[in-house]
Amino acid sequence: MWNLGPLTLRSRVILAPMAGVSDRPTRTLFRRLVGMELSWTEMISSEGLVRDDPKTHTYLDIVGEEPPVIVQIFGRDPAHMAEAARIVVAAGAEGVDVNMGCPVPKVFKSGCGVALMRDPGRAAAIIEAMVEAAGPAVPVTAKFRAGVTEDTINCVEFARRLDAAGAAGVSLHPRTRSQMFTHRCDWSLIAEVRREVGCAVIGSGDVTEPADAVRMREQTGCDAVMIARAAQGDPWLLAACEAALEGRPPPPEPGLRGRCEALLAHGELAVSMLGERRAVREMRKHTGWYLRGQPGARQARSRLASLDTLADLRDLVAEVLAAAA
Ligand SMILES: Cc1cc2nc3c(=O)[nH]c(=O)nc-3n(C[C@H](O)[C@H](O)[C@H](O)COP(=O)(O)O)c2cc1C
Structure with missing residues (x-):
């Protein structure tokens, strides 16, 4: 057990926020399949929330989602961030996180994401305003x-x-903006942060297998480990990391059939939540990830761009399984 402010959490493994990946269907599927405890949304624009922009609100898709859910927002104006925090809490979030790490030019040039690291006074003012707005029951965090x-x-x-x-x-994702995703992460920075602050510390970066999660905890003392790229199409990795951290034997591997079943379940959930057209487009990348390294993956990949309907996805899965049989 560990505490994120007022929240007490069992699992020390978290699916990292990923724009375009950790959407509601993905979070729901991961929860159902491997018992993921905590949902962390992709980043949502505070300005869009405050302006009541309908497209932004589609990303705040948490109503009725199993708790706890942490919603990540980005922005640079403390008053607007506080207002956005109120909106997110009213929608049912158990926590609000601020993106202070996004390196992409559009976000950076607008003074948001990692640009806030050049202005720690502003970043602190944002947190103060949001803590006040969110109230004592809702943790405010930053990445x-x-x-x-x-x-x-x-x-x-x-x-x-x-x-x-x-x-x-x-x-903390211990790479600089200029490093984007190159270089290995410097986990010693996570250890240093852990020594210096009283709040919870979550480590993010370069965890690709259970042994990495164990090493990250041992080397840094972080309270929890976040996994992004390696968990794409691999919810089982979260369970395997959790087992390793708790000293339990690894859970069974899903095998090709298990992967295909998860892929189809993911596709069905996505269609029910997003509508078929948008869902199947989203599922193209997930399909590639679920089948990564599996027999028939290359042929399947060449067909991803022509997946348009759930029936197309079912056909593809049936062919992959038939070819492997
Ligand atoms: C496709 C993608 C989208 C991401 N989107 C976000 C985001 O919305 N918010 C955020 O804080 N980090 C985001 N990240 C960064 C990850 O949360 C994580 O810190 C980083 O990928 C390092 O972890 P990894 O080595 O496990 O991938 C994103 C990363 C990827 C690959």
Whole structure:
């Protein structure tokens, strides 16, 4: 058990927020399939929420979702972020997270995401305003990188400022903006942050197998481990990491049939939640991920762009299974 502010959590393994990936169908499927405890949404624009933009509101798709759910928002104006926090809490979120790590030019140029690491005073003001707006029952957290460039690594001091401003937890992806996804993560920065702050610390980056999760916890003392890319199409990785961290034997491997069943269940959930057209487009990338490394994956990949309906997805799965039989 560990605490994220007022929330007490059993699992120390979290599916990381991923724009375009950790949407409602994915979160729901992962929960059903491997008992994932906590849902963390992809980032949502605070400005869109405050303006009541209908498209932004489609991302705040948490009504009725099994708790706990943490909604991640991005923005740079403390008053608007506080208002967005109120909206998110009213929609039912158990926690609100601020994206202070997104490196993409559009977000960075608007002063949001990792650009906030250049202005720790503003970042702290955002957290303070949101803590006040969210109330004592709802943790406010932030996720950020090592810094903006390798010459300006400031995550430890930044974490201290946010901790003092009332953050219930910080998640660190210890790469700089300029590194994007190159270089290995410097986990020693997670360890340093852990030593310096009183709030919960979540480590993110380069966990691809259960042994990595164990090493990250041992080397950094982080409270929980977040997994992003390696969990795409692999919910079983979360369960395997959890078992390793708890010293339990690994859960059974899904095998090709288990993967195909999960893929179809994911597709069906997505269609019921997003409508067939949007869902099957989203499922193209998930299909590639579920079948990664499996027999027939290459042939299946060449057909992903022509998947348009749930029937197409069912046909593809049937062919993959038949070819492997
Ligand atoms: C496709 C994709 C989308 C992402 N979107 C977000 C996001 O919306 N919010 C966020 O805080 N981090 C986002 N990230 C960063 C991840 O949460 C994570 O910190 C990073 O990928 C490092 O972890 P990994 O090595 O397990 O992939 C994204 C990463 C990927 C690959």
